[in-house]
Amino acid sequence: MTRPPFEPPVPREVEAVSRQLGRPARGVLGIAARCACGAPVVVATRPRLPDGTPFPTLYYLTHPAATAAMSRLEAEGWMPRFAALLEGPLARAYRRAHESYLADRESVEHVEEIAGVSAGGMPTRVKCLHALAAHALAAGPGVNPVGDLALERAEWSPSRCECDEPFDAAVP
Numbered sequence: 001m002t003r004p005p006f007e008p009p010v011p012r013e014v015e016a017v018s019r020q021l022g023r024p025a026r027g028v029l030g031i032a033a034r035c036a037c038g039a040p041v042v043v044a045t046r047p048r049l050p051d052g053t054p055f056p057t058l059y060y061l062t063h064p065a066a067t068a069a070m071s072r073l074e075a076e077g078w079m080p081r082f083a084a085l086l087e088g089p090l091a092r093a094y095r096r097a098h099e100s101y102l103a104d105r106e107s108v109e110h111v112e113e114i115a116g117v118s119a120g121g122m123p124t125r126v127k128c129l130h131a132l133a134a135h136a137l138a139a140g141p142g143v144n145p146v147g148d149l150a151l152e153r154a155e156w157s158p159s160r161c162e163c164d165e166p167f168d169a170a171v172p
Ligand SMILES: [Zn+2]
Pocket: 035, 036, 037, 038, 039, 160, 161, 162, 163, 166, 167
C-alpha cells in the first residue's frame, strides 16, 4: 500500500499497467498497491491527464484477477448490501474515507473541475467496488470500510499471487 507522494514509475511498471488495461496507461503517478509478486494492482493516476482531461480516480484497480473478483461481487448483488450498512459509525467512517481520498488527491494537484468528487460513490453511495477496493488497497485496512468489506469477501487477495506471469520487481 502506498499513498502520495509516489515513487515515479519505471518503464516496465507503466508497460505492465498498460497490458493490464489493454490500452496505454496515461498520467501514471506511481503504483499504489502490488501483488505479492510485485505486479501492479492499483495504479495512481494524475488528477489531470496529459491531454488536460480531469481524472478523479486517483486509485484505479488494474490487476485482471482483482477486477474480475470485484465484478463478481457486484454481479452477486453486494453493492446494495454494503450500501444498506451505511449507517452510524460505518457511514461516518465512509465519509472520512471520502475526505481521505480527496486529501490524497489534493496533495498531488488541485483540479477545480473535480473538486469534492472522489470515487466509487463516496461519501454516501456504493457505485463501484473496483474503485473502493482500489482505495482500500492503496490506503491499507481501516481507511475505506466498504473497500475493506469487498476485499474480505473477494476470492482474490494481493497476498496470493495469481498472475499469469509473476512480476519480479528485482529485474530491471
Ligand atoms: Zn502476482
